[in-house]
Amino acid sequence: MSWQDYVDNQLLASQCVSKAAIAGHDGGVWAKSEGFEGVTDEMMMRLRRLQRDGRIRYLSTKALSNYK
DSSP states (O other), X not given: OOHHHHIIIIIIXXXXXXXXXXXXXXXXXXXXXTXXXXXXXXXXXXXXXXXXXXXXXXXXXHHHHHOO
């Protein structure tokens, strides 16, 4: 299964999210849903902060949805 298949057939198919993307630590997008405009600098800053603070060990949809 490719990352694009995972976005399409797992994340979006769950109907728990309307848009999704999988990106590397450098912000490079590996897969994304149609209409997803891209990973912004602000998104990457928040994700890196969560990892740095030890609040997440890996990036997941659950971790992102719990971030405030």
